Amino acid sequence: MTLPASLLLVLEITRPCFTRHSYQTFCHLVAGMVAQTGRRTVTGMLTGAGVSRLWPHRRAHAFFSEASWDPDRLGLRLARAVVETLLPADAPVLLVIDDTLLHRV
Known part of the structure; x- marks a missing residue:
């Protein structure tokens, strides 16, 4: 599986979140999701990655x-990478949260 260098950099950030085997599966699923032109189901991701028959x-x-x-853990690693890439070290991070789907008791 050949991936663009930019995607490989992002995937590398996530490596500590997985075992060796699950990281390989994750990389194929991400590649399949990006390459899939149809529905982005698990089966579609396998097809997009070219491993559905393998x-x-x-x-x-x-x-x-x-x-x-x-x-x-995966989400936090990716969020940290985005913040570190886009903002100066001491810059504040403004978060906006939409609670529309929050179930209220």
Whole structure:
């Protein structure tokens, strides 16, 4: 699988969030999501990555349901990378939160 250098840099930031095996699966799924022109389903990501006939589909589905990775850790690593790339070191970060979908009790 050949990916653009810019995408490889972003994927490398996420490497500590995964085991070696789950990182490889994650990279293929991301590449498939980017390359997929149709629906962005798990099966579509496998097709987009060109591995739909090489991998059992269970491998990709198990990545989301069984693999040991933390989506919050992944999101924080990516958010930190975006902030460090776009803002000076001491710049404040302004967050706007939309609670439209928040269930109120």
